[in-house]
Amino acid sequence: MIRRYRFSNEGVNYIVNLLENDIKRSTKRNHAISPRNQVLLALRFFASGSMYEVIGDTCGFSKSTVSRAVDSVTDALVSHIHEFVRWPHNEDKKKISSHFYDIAGFPNVIGCIDGTHVRIQAPKTDEASFVNRKGYHSISVQAVCDNEGKFTSVNASWPGSCHDSHVFRTSGLCQRLEKENKSFSDGVLLGDSGYPCRPFIMTPFLATDSAGKMRYQESHTKTRVTIERAFGQLKRRFHVLHSEIRLAPAKVCRVVTACVILHNIAHFLHESDVEEFEVNDLDVDNERCLNDRRDGAAVREFFVQQYFA
Template sequence: MVTLRFLASGSFLQVIGDTLGLDKSAVSRAVDSVLDALREKRKEFIQWPTKLNQTKAEFYEIAGFQNILGAVDGTHIRIKRLHHDEASFINRKSYPSLNVQTACDEKGRFTNINANWPSCCHDCHVFRTSQVCAHMERNGNWENGILLGDSGYLCRSFLMTPFLNPIEQHHGRYNRCHAATRSVIESTFGRWKRRFHRLHSEIRMDPKKVTKIVMVCAILHNICIQLNEPDVAAEEPVN
């Protein structure tokens, strides 16, 4: 309960302790213990699609885009300012963050997540060095299924991106179908961050612990979908 309150409310450890009648050190130990235990379950709850035909069929229902296995994108998780290597973590909006790359399926379940990169690393680089990219290089093709990414990624045989300057009519149709289908990842980020307010605000912990928090929030998000838990209603736009 302590850890869920910490992740869902976005409150400081001290505030949670005061609310529950616990001292800060006890709250910190409880949170660390539960985070470690949940993180060990990541391979159980964050899995690459195995029912490929079903996944492709359900993506097709969105906008008629064939053979899609998932959408990929990055999102920034704000962290505290660091005393070392600070420049590597400053993003284009001038605040320190991690660049978290994820892939999701048509239901908004995370099928892969990588929260190890500072914000100076471009989405394209993060993807190129990821396990997802390595897997798709070995297995991805039009028949086996491909991914969708935005214009920040390089178009490859297994990763389709939009036309930057659509001229022909069919380019425009392609872009519209692409955007409608890929929007599932943007919607997923919104649902995820509304469910776990900790991801909205600055996480005043070292990057390694933030990485663990992000992973656990992704695991819990998938569990919520598995249990058909309702989404948290939107209160404000999510960046």
């Protein structure tokens, strides 16, 4: 079960019970596809990334049936996003920051942020905007994870040509942080050099000219790798995110979001972890550099003087 669907039988039952009212077909026909079969078809698609026709031939359903099942289950999962992808508050923030501090001594971290790309087939509309800096068509995905690798925020709605800093700056997450994170005690995110250095998002130094900055850099790198591992687990668990998804961009965005929700459900149910992975397998854009310092540079200097000098 886990190898084919990424969930045990108990996990599949949990998902079926969660989505049953959303995907149950309102028909009196004797051979209407059951909610369980719809969930299994969708999970097989997410887990393998195979074409609908191949999944249908393997499982004994038509291509159109598989397509409808994947659409129904995807939409149903996305409707439950706020139950499983939740931004931490109060005591949750304290627990998360405490566990992050245990990794490498970086204080007040409430999440790690990064972007990744999901390859898609060339769309018929606005094709050029989906070509990313590496030359292939993709959806740009921004996410934040906690210390356990669970996603606390996801934004999978931008074409691949968009820079991570633009995705972040225009996101609801940025607006929330600008409103809620007014002081050091409210917590910070860790991001790579592709993000602006802001009071609520700490990025690496472009050059380290002191021992304190070197210690900051090392602690930042060891802590931020959590998001790279989370993306690795997500893509290992759901191979559809590894291959070229042959769907319209709007549907791909929903498939990515559904996979993130399933990833968090797997954590919640303590489902078996997927195989180990190498960070080098990931689409990590550490080469990018953004010179948008704003007022975060002073906070970063404070971090160095207060905790790493």
